[in-house]
Amino acid sequence: MTYAVALNLDEGLVFCSDSRTNAGMDNVATFRKMHVFEVPGARVLVLLTAGNLAITQSVVNRLAQTDNDGNRLIDTAPTLYHAAEMVGSAVREVFKRDGQAMRAQHAGFSASFILGGQIGSLAPRLFHIYSAGNFIESSPETPYFQIGETKYGKPIIDRLIRPATPLDVAAKCVLISFDSTMRSNVSVAPPYDLLCYRTDHLKVDFVRRLDADDPYMNSLSKSWSEGIRRAFDALPAPDWLAPVHPNKGGAQA
């Protein structure tokens, strides 16, 4: 399983992905699910992948293929929208090549992608591309996308992330979202890849792999647990002094 999330904020973009891959719980491996296509000073594109690794690796390979001038395919996209179309086309090509044979083996054609970045002076954009190759774009109302094992880590993002959230605060929130996911699902685990991109820098400002023993991540996880516990303890329990019992016609106990 995978968990990956990306945010499109006023200050820039935040990407984070785990690196756990498994084919059954007895076959767990670590593969990078964050792919950076950077031409410093000109463009930064980041692709997060989830789903069948044979599909997603083939898509990444196709996007990175170079033409006679040595340019990668993805680097020829004039806009992020065109780049999202390229991801969609690539996954359709893989489906055309592998889909029928996979179905014959009862393997579902499962893959999803988050693509974000900035090209030249255009505004940063963020897209979610499905296994059918179609895609949607983020909006100020929903400035983020998640792929993979998304539900455990969604409430904290829904509570705290707004377009105006600063990049470093957003990164902190994303890492807490990963911590919550990891606690509830053994198939999501460190190391995590975290990348922050500040609008108009046109280069990757910050990228870090956070291992299982990363001091910041461990401190964040521990302090967050303690903070949650304190916030919880501070809340009043339900009022037990006046129980009601509708099944008994409203009789008081």
Place this chain on the structure above:
Amino acid sequence: MTYAVALNLDEGLVFCSDSRTNAGMDNVATFRKMHVFEVPGARVLVLLTAGNLAITQSVVNRLAQTDNDGNRLIDTAPTLYHAAEMVGSAVREVFKRDGQAMRAQHAGFSASFILGGQIGSLAPRLFHIYSAGNFIESSPETPYFQIGETKYGKPIIDRLIRPATPLDVAAKCVLISFDSTMRSNVSVAPPYDLLCYRTDHLKVDFVRRLDADDPYMNSLSKSWSEGIRRAFDALPAPDWLAPVHPNKGGAQA
């Protein structure tokens, strides 16, 4: 969709369920998903249901059918284990009656149940019954079950619930779990039915329906949001002063 959860704790049992039912987002209704079979002084059994309402209502009807002496079927179970078997048998009977016709209409046979309670001087027990009629029991390591839309509300339970957690604290945690679920999934919504059972009381001690405008629930929701925000704000953001960039051979920005 449904969300329901039940806990088996040292002090007793806690049950909570939402009451939203839908067949597509344009057809939303409210049905009770918590069913109480109580014989005061003798036994308390509580059944939470999720899935296809035609299935779960039929199961509840079969369990409540009376014999010539006026005893409900479920009340004849000598132990909770036998009662869980009765739920399993009932869902298999419904499958036998409706399963083939449902499949012909491409309707999946989807239903799940949580059954908990106490009979006489036996210890309280908690079971999770699947649509195939098979079932599992809770354990001290995992003292709770969830059915329906379970993932959004799981991290807070994993963090805070232990067998030794007092009933009122557990009820507070369960309601926060519902609050988190409701925020992230529009198909889960109040009113919520909350029931707490204290071991050896052999009657329902506390049951309450919490509506959308319930003062305690609204206060809990607001205070929890504020507490989460404070706990979050108190954590340090990642150290942005020493960015690393592995893709660039470790060059410092």
